[in-house]
Amino acid sequence: EIVMTQSPVTLSVSPGERATLSCRASQSISTNLAWYQQKPGQPPRLLFYGASTRATGIPARFSGSGSGTEFTLTISSLQSEDFAVYYCQQYKSWLFTVGQGTRLEIK
C-alpha cells in the first residue's frame, strides 16, 4: 500500500497571502496524483489530477506541481472561500490512498 503523507496538518494564513501545501508518497507514483478541497458538510471537490492538470472551473490562483514522491499545491492569493481541508490522493495503483489532510485556516 502506498502511504500518502501531507504537511502541515494545519496551516494558518491570512487572506491575500500565499499558501503552500505538501504531499509525499511512500514510493514513486509518477504524476498519478489528485488534489481535493472539502468544506464541512460537502463532498470533496476535485482541484487537480495528473498532479498539475486543473479540473473544470478551478480558478487560476490554484496550481499543482510535482512528480515521483513530492507534490505541492499552491494557492497564490487566498480568498475567503479557500479556507477548507485539502487532501491528496494517489491513483497509481489500487488501493487508492489519501493523505490525512491539511486544514487551511484563517490567520
Added chain:
Amino acid sequence: EVQLVESGGGLVKPGGSLRLSCVASGFAFSDYTMFWVRQAPGKGLEWVSCISSSSSYSYNADSVKGRFIISRDNAKNSLYLQMNSLRAEDTAVYYCARPTTFSPYSGSDYWGQGTLVTVSS
C-alpha cells in the same frame, strides 16, 4: 448535468447488513468505472470499492474485503454496495464517485452528496 444520488444509509446494529444505492444521470454511466468512498466522522477519505464499467473486475479495500460487495446495473444507471457483517468502524458517510476518464486511474470529478451509515447497538 451530471448527478449522483446515494440512498440506503441508516442506523444498523453490529453484525447487520445494509445495501447502498447510487443512481447516476447526465452521463454515459455504462462507460465509466465507479467508486465507493467513505469518510468516518471527523476523519479523512477512504476509497472502499471500485468496479469496472462492465463489471468485469472489482476491487475492495482490505478493511472491507469479504464483507462488502460492489455491483452495478448499467440498464438502471445504478451502483450498489452490499455491506454485511457491519462493524462500528464502518460508521461513515458513503459517497459514490466517478473518475474524470473511463479509466479508474484518474481523479474523481463527480461525487454524490453521500449517505450516512451508522453502526451502533
